[in-house]
Amino acid sequence: MPLLRFIPPGVIVAVLAALIFSLVFYALLPYRRRAYVPILVVTAAGFALGQLWDFIGLPSFRLGQANMAPAIPFALLLQPLARFVPRPSREPKEPKDANEPKPPPDI
Secondary structure (H helix, E strand, O other): OHHHHHOOHHHHHHHHHHHHHHHHHHHHOOOOOOOHHHHHHHHHHHHHHHHHHHHHOOOOOEEOOEEOOOHHHHHHHOHHHHHHOOOOOOOOOOOOOOOOOOOOOOO
């Protein structure tokens, strides 16, 4: 696979670590009624902050080229913000016809 030569190994390790830790946070943190995608987005943001920490030159623990020591705490600290990540609604986007009868409300 010649395309993989252009991808740094740290990116692959960081993506896999973000996926693994998002699954761990989703399974173990005691929040009620959560969706997985916001947890994944916030975990990826935490790992991005960890990489920024390394880019600035602050001390860290590295796993290959991926910066793990500040990335994992940042991802953990950002987890309460997952409820603010917008999710697409399940409602159709086309306008409803005004002449259509409305369905009865669910009780």
